[in-house]
Amino acid sequence: MINEFKNKKILVTGGTGSIGSIIVKKLLELKPLQIRILSRDETKQYNLAQELKFNPRVRLLIGDIRNKDRVMRAMENIDIVFHAAAMKHVLACENDPFEAVETNVRGMQNIIDCAMANNVKKVIGISTDKAADPISVMGCTKLLAEKIMLAHYKGTHPTKFCFVRFGNVLNSRGSVIPLFYKQIKAGGPVTVTDKNVCRFFMSIDEAVSLIFKASSLMQDREIFILKNMSVLKISDLAKAMIELYAPKLGFDPRKIKIKFIGLKRGERLHEKLLTEDESIYALENKDMFIVTPVINFGGHKNISLNKYASAQKCQTGDFTTEEKNCLTVRQIKKMLKKENNKLFGTLNNYN
Numbered sequence: 101m102i103n104e105f106k107n108k109k110i111l112v113t114g115g116t117g118s119i120g121s122i123i124v125k126k127l128l129e130l131k132p133l134q135i136r137i138l139s140r141d142e143t144k145q146y147n148l149a150q151e152l153k154f155n156p157r158v159r160l161l162i163g164d165i166r167n168k169d170r171v172m173r174a175m176e177n178i179d180i181v182f183h184a185a186a187m188k189h190v191l192a193c194e195n196d197p198f199e200a201v202e203t204n205v206r207g208m209q210n211i212i213d214c215a216m217a218n219n220v221k222k223v224i225g226i227s228t229d230k231a232a233d234p235i236s237v238m239g240c241t242k243l244l245a246e247k248i249m250l251a252h253y254k255g256t257h258p259t260k261f262c263f264v265r266f267g268n269v270l271n272s273r274g275s276v277i278p279l280f281y282k283q284i285k286a287g288g289p290v291t292v293t294d295k296n297v298c299r300f301f302m303s304i305d306e307a308v309s310l311i312f313k314a315s316s317l318m319q320d321r322e323i324f325i326l327k328n329m330s331v332l333k334i335s336d337l338a339k340a341m342i343e344l345y346a347p348k349l350g351f352d353p354r355k356i357k358i359k360f361i362g363l364k365r366g367e368r369l370h371e372k373l374l375t376e377d378e379s380i381y382a383l384e385n386k387d388m389f390i391v392t393p394v395i396n397f398g399g400h401k402n403i404s405l406n407k408y409a410s411a412q413k414c415q416t417g418d419f420t421t422e423e424k425n426c427l428t429v430r431q432i433k434k435m436l437k438k439e440n441n442k443l444f445g446t447l448n449n450y451n
Contacts, residue, residue, distance in 0.1 A: 104130070104312075104315060104316055105127055105130040105131070105132050105180070106130060106131045106132065107131070107132065107133045108132050108133060108179040108180055109132070109133050109134045109136070109177055109178050109179050109180075110127060110132050110134070110135050110136070110178065110179065110180045110181070110182065111135075111136045111137075111138060111174055111175055111178045111180075111181045111182070112124055112127075112135060112136070112137050112138070112181075112182045112184060113138045113139070113165055113171075113174075113181070113182070113183050113184055113185035113211070114138075114139055114183075114184035114185030114186065114226075115135075115137030115138065115139055115148075115182075115184065116137060116139045116141060116144035116145055116147075116148050117139070117144075117184055117185075117272075117273060118269060118272035118273045118304060119184050119226060119269065119272065119304065119307055119308065119311075120137070120139070120182070120184040120185075121148055121151075122304050122305070122307075122308050123182050123184065123308055123311065124137060124148070124152070124158065125152070126308050126312070128152070128155060128157065128158070132157065133157070134157055134158075134159060135157060135158050135159070136158075136159045136160075136161055136174055136178070137158065137159070137160050137161060138161045138163050138165070138170070138171070138174045138185070139160075139161075139162070139163075139185065140162065140163070140164050142162055145160045145162070148160075161174050164207075165183075165185045165203065165207035165210055165211060166202055166203060166206060166207055166210070167210075168210045168213065168214065171210045171211065171214045172214045172217065172218070174214075175214045175215060175217075175218040175220060176218060177218070178218060178220050179220065179221050179222075180220070180221060180222045180223075180224070180315065181211065181215055181220055181222070181223040181224070182224050182226070182311065182315075183208070183211050183223060183224065183225040183226060184226045185203070185207065186203060186204050186207075186226070186242070187199065187200045187203045187204055187238065187241075188228070188238065189238070190230070190236050190237075190238045190239075190364070190365075190366040190367060191364055191365065191366065193236065193237040193238035193241065193366070194236065194237050194238075194364075194365045194366045197237040200237050200238060200241045201241055203241075204238070204241035204242055204244070204245050205241050205244050205245055205248070208225070208244075208245035208248050208249065209248055211223060211225075212248065212249065212252055212261070215259045215261075216254055216257040216259050219257065219258060219259065220259050221258065221259065221260065222259070222260050222261075222262075222315060222318065223249075223259060223260070223261045223262075224262055224263075224264060224311060224314055224315050224318070225245065225246075225249060225261070225262070225263040225264070226263070226264055226311070227242050227245070227246055227263045227264065227265040227266075227323070228242050228265060228266070228267075229265060229266065229267045229300055229371045229372060229373045230242060230371065231243040231245075231246055231265060232265070232371075232372040232373055232374060232375050232378070233372050233375050235366065235368055236365075236366030236367070236368075237366060238366065239366075245263075246263050246265075246323060249261045249262075249263060249321065250321050250323075250393060260318060260319070260320040260321075261320065261321055262314055262315075262318040262320070262321065262322045262323070262324060263322075263323045263324070264310055264311050264314045264323075264324045264325075265323055265324070265325045265373065266300070266302055266307055266310060266325065266326050266329065266373075267299060267300025267301060267302060267329050267371060267373065268299045268300060268301050268302070269301075269302060269303070269304055269307050270301055270302065270303045270304060270435075270439060272304065276334060276337065276338075277337075277341070279291075280337070280338055280341045280342075281341065281345060284341060284342055284345050284346055284349060284351065284356060285349050287351055287355075287356065288342075288351075288355075288356035288357050289356070289357040289358065289359040290338045290341070290342060290356065290357070290358050290359070291358075291359050291360075291361050292334050292335050292338050292358055292359070292360055292361070293334070293360070293361055293362060293363045293364060293367060294334075294335075294360060294362065294363055294369060295333070295335045295360055296333070296335075296369050297333065297334045297335070297363070297367075297369055298331055298332065298333055298334070298369065298370050298371070298421035298422070298424070298426060299331070299332065299334060299371055299421060300329040300330070300331055300371055300373060300421060301329060301330045301331075301332055301435075302326060302329045302330070303439060306326065306329075307326075310324065310326045310387075310388065313387070313388070317390075317407060317408055319407060320393070321392075321393040322390050322391060322392055322393070323378075323390070323391040324388050324389075324390055324391075325373050325374055325388055325389040325390075325391070325419075326373075326387065326388050327373070327374075327384065327387070327388055327389050327419065328386075328387060329373075330427055330435065331421050331424040331425065331426050331427065332426050332427040332432055333426050335358065335360075336426065336427070336428070336429050336432055337432055338358050339358070339429045340429045340430075340432035340433045340436060341436065342356050342358075343429070343433060344433050344436055344437070370420055370421045370422040371420065371421050372418055372419065372420040372421075373389070373419045373420070374389050374391070374414075374418065374419035375418055376416060376417050376418050378391050379414050379415070379416045379417055379418075379419070380416060381393075382413075382414035383408055383411035383412060383413060383414055384411060384412060384413075384414040384415075385408065385410055385411040385412070389414055389419065390408055390411055
């Protein structure tokens with residue numbers, strides 16, 4: 101992996117976000133020649149630049165993946181692209197579905213076109229479990245982004261593409277953890293949509309590790325899915341956070357209530373990472389599922405299983421939170437404590 105990124109020029113779209121910024125920080129440890137960050141928010145860019153001590157290998161570019169000309173310029177002489185820019189908030193996408201299409205779908209097409217025009221070697225896109233059998237606008241747009249990547253015809257262009265799909269990321273922007281913390285800090289109540297809602301969870305470090313593994317293993321047009329994520333009930337996460345953080349914030353945990361408010365538009369009780377139909381074309385190793393290309397434009401008949409870290413044919417079926425063993429409140433507290441230094445320091449920034 102050191103050789104994968106050493107002396108390379110790398111573009112990270114959405115590089116000031118939760119996942120994107122960690123990708124940037126981890127990449128810097130692997131001695132790339134240059135990292136370009138394309139994102140829309142100048143304040144977030146300035147804050148990240150300060151955090152990185154204005155590292156001369158990092159070049160910050162204001163721009164939007166909707167703007168094809170800007171993406172084209174950002175990709176000049178780039179070797180590898182990590183595409184993390186997206187509209188990812190479910191309710192925001194439900195309220196403005198066409199805007200979600202513009203960013204998540206048209207933006208993906210711009211990334212593909214510009215990558216091929218600049219002979220980029222690899223493009224690694226970031227997707228979500230909500231793209232598996234989607235019911236939300238966000239899930240539908242991310243599934244369509246995956247489909248565009250899998251199905252586009254690239255002729256003799258050398259660029260290779262893949263997607264990485266995972267569940268909720270612990271303490272990422274927009275996750276329930278910062279929300280619950282703010283509500284506990286205010287003395288409650290903590291709002292949960294439904295007592296039976298289950299989600300896949302992983303740490304930011306686990307997410308980035310999967311992304312880097314995918315970039316090393318990819319042959320072209322795969323979807324890589326981390327399969328060893330924790331499964332937990334959101335109501336149990338709320339209980340664990342109340343027990344863990346209420347005393348730190350000067351409250352009696354027994355006096356902070358949980359209020360159930362009903363599912364929001366675009367939400368469902370259980371999430372899927374892999375559908376039964378996808379599993380027919382999937383491989384798996386101890387860490388991940390690998391959905392291989394279904395559409396064959398020539399060159400995919402000889403996919404080497406050895407290059408996928410000894411992957412074998414996947415067992416057919418859905419991979420969902422339903423009927424999975426959920427973490428107990430005690431186990432969730434242990435997980436939160438494990439991330440305590442990162443979590444509590446970050447959470448204190450939420451007012």
